[in-house]
Amino acid sequence: MELHSYFKNKKILAGSILLGLILLLMITGFFYLPFDSSQIDVNSKLQGPSLTHLLGTDNLGRDVLSRIMVGIRISLLIGLVVMVFGLITGGLLGSFSGYFGGPADTIIMKFVSTQMAFPGILLALMLVAVFNPNIYVTILALCLMSIPRFTRITRSGFIKYKNSTFVRGAKSRGASDLRIMFIHILPNIVPELIVTATLSFSMSILSESGLSYLGLGVQPPHPSFGRMLNDAQQYIFRNPSGVIFPAVFLIILVLSFNLIGDGISEVNNK
Structure with a gap:
């Protein structure tokens, strides 16, 4: 599939524009912040635009725009770490499971099935019971949650291609299993992994916001969309902008990745 085919897709184009605007706002925050995102000013609390x-x-007089600009960094950082971890760990597990099969496949898939039986929130609660809630525990919980989806996608791709003609040809030329796995088979499932990665990115951002909303994720004074919504909910009728703006930016951020992922999937299926 040629690269220009992807940019002709309307969903990819729309998602890229939305994501570009979010990234522009985030990058601007590295050079200019209207206010310190943690600066408290009780004389300016609950003001409208x-x-x-x-x-x-x-409610503490902190500038909402500044907190959103910093919150975007945190959300994207968490999403990136979780996506990379899931892609590498789940990709390796799925590769060995799908290619070799047998006991390795049974053990890995039992691990994946067991992990999928635990809801993400429950897993986070278990980790919080052992460690104090902080950004690192949040990342750890989301990383563990990301493994099954990448493992299943990679495994199904390796099962599909491991008996293909080009694989048999590589074996006849004396290629090693690792070379066959990562040079011959893996490139054929990259499009599916890209779709999974974009959707994993958005799910991680949304999950982090949910955990932070419940007080189990990113802790003050670090701004998080979930924490901002939690702090502002009791003042929604007095100062609706405190809820509306963080919610809108969170929706745009998640929607941009979902549109890109859906668009890539549509192009791949043509």
């Missing part, structure tokens, strides 16, 4: 505070302030 103004020239001083473009998106208003929260």
Whole structure:
């Protein structure tokens, strides 16, 4: 599939534009923040949008725009770490499981099935019971949650291609199993892995926001979309902008990755 075919897809184009705007806002925050995202000003609390505070302030007088700009960094960082971890760990497990089969496949898939039986929130609660809730525990919980989906996708791809003509040809030329796995088979399932990676990215961001909303994720003073929504919910009628703006940016961020993932899937299936 040629690269230009992807950029002709409307979903990919729309998702890329939305993601580009989010990234532009985040990058701007590295060079200019209107206010310190943790700066408390009780004299300015619960203000609506103004020239001083473009998106208003929260219940502690912190600038909402500044907190969103920093919150985007945290969400994208967590999403990236979780996606890379899931891709590498799940990809390796799925590769060996699908290619070799037998006892290795049985053991790996039992592990994956057992892990999938635990809801993500329950897994996070178990980790919080052992460790204090913080950003590292959040990342650990989400990383563990990401393994099964990558393992299953990679395994199904290796099962599909391991008996193909080009694989038999490589074996007849004396290619090693590792070379066959990662040079001959893996490139054929990269499109499926890219789709899974984009959707995993958005799911990680949404899951982190949910955990932070419940108080199990990113802890103050670090801004998180979930934490911002939790702090603002009791003031929603007095200062609706404190809920609306973080929610809108969270929706745009998640939607951008979902659109890109759906668009790539559509192009691959043509």
